[in-house]
Amino acid sequence: MTWFEIIQRSFFDFGAMAEVLPNMLMVGLKNTLILAFASTLIGIVIGMILAIMGISRSAWLRVPARIYTDIFRGLPAIVTILLIGQGFARIGRQIFGPSPYPLGILALSLIAGAYIGEIFRSGIQSVDKGQLEASRALGMTYPKGMRLIVVPQGVRRVLPALVNQFIGNIKDSSLVYFLGLLASERELFRVGQDQAVVSGNLSPLMLAGLFYLLITVPLTHAVNAIDKRLRTGRRPAAPSSGLHEVEEEEAATPALPARGKLKGARLDVVDLDMAYGNYQVLRKVNLSAPAGSITCIIGPSGSGKSTLLRCLNRLAEPLGGDIRLDGDSVMAMKPDRLRRRVGMVFQHFNLFPDHTALGNVMLSLRKVKNLSGGEARRVAETRLAEVGLAQRMDHRPMDLSGGQQQRVAIARALALEPELMLFDEVTSALDPELVKGVLKLMAGLGESGMTMVVVTHEMNFARRVADQVVFMDEGAVVESGPPEAIFGNPRSPRLKRFLSEVL
Numbered sequence: 001m002t003w004f005e006i007i008q009r010s011f012f013d014f015g016a017m018a019e020v021l022p023n024m025l026m027v028g029l030k031n032t033l034i035l036a037f038a039s040t041l042i043g044i045v046i047g048m049i050l051a052i053m054g055i056s057r058s059a060w061l062r063v064p065a066r067i068y069t070d071i072f073r074g075l076p077a078i079v080t081i082l083l084i085g086q087g088f089a090r091i092g093r094q095i096f097g098p099s100p101y102p103l104g105i106l107a108l109s110l111i112a113g114a115y116i117g118e119i120f121r122s123g124i125q126s127v128d129k130g131q132l133e134a135s136r137a138l139g140m141t142y143p144k145g146m147r148l149i150v151v152p153q154g155v156r157r158v159l160p161a162l163v164n165q166f167i168g169n170i171k172d173s174s175l176v177y178f179l180g181l182l183a184s185e186r187e188l189f190r191v192g193q194d195q196a197v198v199s200g201n202l203s204p205l206m207l208a209g210l211f212y213l214l215i216t217v218p219l220t221h222a223v224n225a226i227d228k229r230l231r232t233g234r235r236p237a238a239p240s241s242g243l244h245e246v247e248e249e250e251a252a253t254p255a256l257p258a259r260g261k262l263k264g265a266r267l268d269v270v271d272l273d274m275a276y277g278n279y280q281v282l283r284k285v286n287l288s289a290p291a292g293s294i295t296c297i298i299g300p301s302g303s304g305k306s307t308l309l310r311c312l313n314r315l316a317e318p319l320g321g322d323i324r325l326d327g328d329s330v331m332a333m334k335p336d337r338l339r340r341r342v343g344m345v346f347q348h349f350n351l352f353p354d355h356t357a358l359g360n361v362m363l364s365l366r367k368v369k370n371l372s373g374g375e376a377r378r379v380a381e382t383r384l385a386e387v388g389l390a391q392r393m394d395h396r397p398m399d400l401s402g403g404q405q406q407r408v409a410i411a412r413a414l415a416l417e418p419e420l421m422l423f424d425e426v427t428s429a430l431d432p433e434l435v436k437g438v439l440k441l442m443a444g445l446g447e448s449g450m451t452m453v454v455v456t457h458e459m460n461f462a463r464r465v466a467d468q469v470v471f472m473d474e475g476a477v478v479e480s481g482p483p484e485a486i487f488g489n490p491r492s493p494r495l496k497r498f499l500s501e502v503l
């Protein structure tokens with residue numbers, strides 16, 4: 001016999017393959033798929049619980065999750081399968097009967113859970129922290145923000161890794177044969193091996209290998225395609241350059257809420273203190289903004305402007321002092337209730353990337369205000385039209401320019417009809433040609449009757465639009481007054497120096 005014939009007979013004996021094929025399909029393939037599916041599903045449940053425990057602030061949850069993960073990820077799969085399958089054989093028999101099959105699934109699930117937990121945890125932790133912050137600023141509680149925004153994004157990111165785990169389970173299911181499965185419970189490998197042992201011919205094992213590849217290779221490619229679709233959405237990316245947006249904005253005149261249509265609240269900040277650990281960031285800040293006014297906060301980097309803004313809706317918790325909305329102390333309100341009255345727009349937009357512009361605006365209307373789908377859509381469409389985005393409602397954030405994204409964020413905050421709107425350096429991340437459009441929109445909003453507090457580096461905007469300008473340095477208000485006084489007649493040397501540097 002030539003080498004070629006020896007190899008052909010050992011590995012590619014099609015007669016032997018045909019003989020084993022029915023058993024391979026009806027018994028081996030079926031059992032492999034059941035073992036892999038069941039252990040992946042149970043592993044996903046275990047993994048999600050481990051991930052949530054793993055990111056918890058409580059060490060009582062974090063430490064057990066860590067120990068579990070270290071053990072089941074550290075042990076070779078075969079050791080776990082033998083320990084569970086044989087160690088619990090008696091208990092297993094009492095619960096499941098004579099079959100070792102359920103214990104095999106249990107062992108595979110325990111192993112898969114440890115890996116899937118780590119996959120979920122890293123996915124959830126990789127979601128930008130601005131996402132949770134935006135959901136909370138929209139009035140969602142921490143669990144709701146995690147459930148609706150952070151966890152779905154984290155899970156979507158790890159979809160390919162989860163499929164890898166499923167493929168791992170398909171392969172690991174071949175180890176369960178150690179437990180002595182009944183003839184009807186044998187999986188692909190064992191069916192191939194049985195036949196190979198009888199005939200001394202490896203072709204049935206080759207067929208089993210082929211089946212493994214037939215499942216795993218298309219699956220990998222399918223999931224990559226699904227992942228790409230989820231990432232980019234169904235729409236092709238629209239051509240949307242900054243200049244395109246400027247043209248578009250100049251052609252369309254946004255129909256802003258009519259003058260005095262919105263009801264603003266009076267804001268009073270009294271002796272506000274705030275610290276990050278031992279680092280005192282705000283020192284006895286006092287500030288009053290009449291209903292419907294625009295207050296611009298200016299000051300050097302690190303002076304505490306953003307922190308002050310974040311205290312106003314309690315994204316940061318003050319250490320002392322008080323904040324009052326129309327005389328009511330915000331410290332006595334539940335933070336999610338407070339945030340329905342106080343909208344916030346962030347420097348980096350923090351739009352939800354998996355939702356369209358319309359979806360971004362509708363989400364809090366549905367989930368926080370509990371409006372019906374139709375009603376939420378109507379409000380969201382009106383708000384988006386007001387900021388000049390009637391034509392872009394079905395676009396995802398990644399298909400919008402920075403300026404358009406910031407308008408969606410403004411529409412999203414406006415949708416809850418806040419009495420106070422906070423703008424945190426909302427034009428700082430925009431390309432220069434887009435800044436003007438967003439500032440114009442904000443100036444227009446200022447006339448609608450809402451109270452606005454704007455942290456900004458745009459001195460011309462502050463000079464032109466503000467009712468009062470507050471200059472902060474080193475966590476304290478150094479000087480405040482009407483823009484003419486602040487810019488035209490600064491009194492303190494610090495303000496004089498700041499203005500000489502920025503103007």
Ligand SMILES: Nc1ncnc2c1ncn2[C@@H]1O[C@H](COP(=O)(O)OP(=O)(O)OP(=O)(O)O)[C@@H](O)[C@H]1O
Nearest residue numbers: 276279281299300301302303304305306307308425
């Ligand atoms: N989460 C945090 N933990 C610890 N320190 C922080 C945190 N956030 C801000 N700080 C510090 O608090 C100080 C005030 O920060 P803040 O962002 O309020 O200033 P800012 O005036 O808004 O500055 P910028 O204009 O650069 O945004 C800075 O020194 C900053 O490093």
